[in-house]
Amino acid sequence: MSVTFIPIERELSFFTISLKAPTIGRFESGVRELNAERKSSRLTFGRKVAKNRYLLLMMMPGAIYLLINNYFPMFGTVIAFKSVNYSVGILRSPWVGFDNFKFLFRTSDAWTITRNTLLYNALFIVVTPIIAVTFAILLNEVRNRLAARFYQSIMFLPYFLSAVVVGYLGYSLLSTEFGFINTNLLKPLGADAIAWYSEPKYWPFILPIVYIWKNIGYSTVIYLAAVIGIDNEYYEAALMDGASKWRQAISITLPQIRPIIIILGLMAVGHILNADFGLFYQVPLDAGALYPTTNVIDTYVYRALLTLGDIGMSSAAGLYQSAVGFVLVLTVNLVVRKFSKESALF
Known part of the structure; x- marks a missing residue:
């Protein structure tokens, strides 16, 4: 083997x-x-562009608008640090450092315009969401669709009116001789006519009323869209537990739309030094007697520009407002992130 x-x-x-x-x-x-x-x-990348070409085309007008009106003008911030000489142009004009910023703080009206701007905007930031959310919840309870659309349209209409129109509507109500309030309300009661455009003490109440009347419709539509987006199962479960409408609003609606409220609040804080120019200039009809309660940073800078013709000072004021707003947004957003990351803007 x-x-x-x-x-x-x-x-x-x-x-x-x-x-x-x-x-x-x-x-x-x-x-x-x-x-x-x-x-x-x-x-x-090419396939994505080809696939979303129609969406990109729809986005293009908005992107071009932002570039032209928001980003390209940023190069003009150099004007805030120059004494502009029109004969040699902006680039060849001499540098003056921070001298253009001094006129905001050295003027005798610095405290008045800063106080008015901050207090009015703080009031608007606090009051507007409260009223808008209330109206949004009420409109969401209207079951008749035609009635709901009618109410939305009525509330939204003042937002599209220009400040000039709003100013003369206010004049038709407040005119000393021909105003509706003096001739149709006070006179029949035997009360004396009020010179509304000569008494500054009334305007801290008039201006917020006008602002809310004009802008509340826009805010209400935003909050209404958020309320409509809430899952209806939450409310059905609450009804089974016997929750009232008030309890549903407090326990379901407000917590669900809280991120929207915070985001809009953050954006409003960024403009706390930017006043509504039309509201503070056109509605009081630029009455000098009302400056103690109607003069804000924007109107003061506008009048200074008309008087002095120095665009460097007005540019410095705009840069100051934007810088402070930017810092405030970052600060408030940091605070919000510590309590609720999902509610933060970024």
């Missing part, structure tokens, strides 16, 4: 090859897949 021996080296090499072959095959296939992914990733 003969016995055949296989060399151990040959046996081991056979097993080594048999074990390595699948591994090498998988490696090569992985390399091919990686190369294919890299090749496809180069085409991904």
